[in-house]
Amino acid sequence: MSLVQDETRVRAEEALRSVRVRCMACGAAARADRPAGQCAVCGGLLDVVLTFDRPLARDEIGAGLPPALRASGVWRYRPLLPALPSAAIVTRAEGNTPIYWDDRLARFAGLERLGLKHEGHNPTASFKDRGMTVGISHARAVGAQIVACASTGNTSASLASYAAAAGLAALVLIPEGKISGGKLSQTIAYGARIVQVQGDFDQALTLLRQLTEAYPIYLVNSVNPFRLEGQKTIVFELLEQLDWDVPDLIALPGGNLGNTAAFGKALDDLWNAGLIDRLPRLATIQAAGAAPFAAYFASGFDRYEPVVAETIATAIKIGNPASTPRARRAIERTDGLVTTVTDDEIMEAKAAIDRAGIGCEPASAASLAGVRRLVREGALAPEAKVVGVLTGHVLKDADAVVDYHLHDRDGRPRPGANRPVSIPAEMAALERTLADALHG
Ligand SMILES: Cc1ncc(COP(=O)(O)O)c(C=O)c1O
Ligand SMILES: [Zn+2]
Secondary structure (H helix, E strand, O other): OEOOOOOOHHHHHHHHOOOEEEEOOOOOEEEOOOOOOOOOOOOOOEEEEOOOOOOOOHHHOOOOOOHHHHOOOOHHHHHHOOOOOHHHOEOOOOOOOOEEEOHHHHHHHOOOOEEEEEHHHOOOOEOHHHHHHHHHHHHHHOOOOEEEEEOOOHHHHHHHHHHHHHOOEEEEEEEOOOOOHHHHHHHHHOOOEEEEEOOOHHHHHHHHHHHHHHOOOEEOOOOOHHHHHHHOHHHHHHHHHOOOOOOOEEEEEOOOOHHHHHHHHHHHHHHHOOOOOOOOEEEEEEEHHHOHHHHHHHOOOOOOOOOOOOOOOHHHOOOOOOOHHHHHHHHHHOOOEEEEEOHHHHHHHHHHHHHOOOOOOHHHHHHHHHHHHHHHOOOOOOOOOEEEEEOEOHHHHHHHHHHHHHOOOOOOOOOOOOOOOOOOOOHHHHHHHOHHHHOO
């Protein structure tokens, strides 16, 4: 899936010389011709530096690209991405995801209209593919042989797929017993080496950061600024789909906060490129049992305390989000909001999304649950123009669906649940079971 197999490494290195990263803590800048996990001076988080000598025109997006890049909902925004050499790019035509406008879900949220951009339509069924295509392409450009992540499941599935496509070895650290079967099976299928850590996600990430500092292994977690560059394209594509009519608010779930950070950077870049003249507010929604960023926000960004995370939404079960300073910057710049929702609110919102025929995994439903809460609390007016992001596909966590519909938390049948029934293989039994429907 590499685009130009025969372009030489030397040319790739030359192309990389123009790409720079800068530390958001101390301002030190560096070339991006090596893995870029953290600032070499102070250990701070890095941003990819993009500068625009002149305003970009909207019709420059997607223009003059080879078909494989034009087909990608990430690489078609190439003027708004780091200038990685074409020879290094590994793409699976990621992105190009729909926005659903469903009246029932708008009513559920208490809004007149609500868009839900569904990132579960990506090749490995979560938004992670958008960041992964850029992260793995940068890894190839710098000559990495082994790529690695710690993951609550979706990053590992995406990393495993893109590493396989690129012909790189992949290593994945996951918290043992704490990721869904669907995500684990994707990661196994695509051939990553999987190490289950007897601890939580935060411990797995700490271990991996130590490993990648000591050995030549390329870290692809969202501390890596190239991942975030790809994830920016959720916002680019969303705005393009709205004909650049900027919404009042974009809501998304927050775990490790890479996506919140990426959305903030996307808006900065669009602003600097002259493509928008107004910013939407960002709203990051955390699960109540995994909400250190919401507490930090509530303190006026004065006191930050990591927590031991607990939530049914395993994808956002993170107690010490690595991108916290970047996410704070994004919320501050957009006059954004951070709120929490309970597991019950998440599952209720998920059931509504599923029943609308759309479906998503539990963490994704935090977007809708959070918007509903913001409306109820008066922080968001019913006529506000809002787009929520659904981050992963319903099949990512099939157990969560079946468990929800089989019984409630006390083991009792859940009212309104869609319980499959069992019958002997006989027509009479089928008619008895369907009596209501057959006889009106
Ligand atoms: C489905 C899903 N939603 C939301 C998130 C949270 O994204 P972030 O860690 O960038 O805050 C994740 C992260 O793993 C995820 O897999
Ligand atoms: Zn620094």
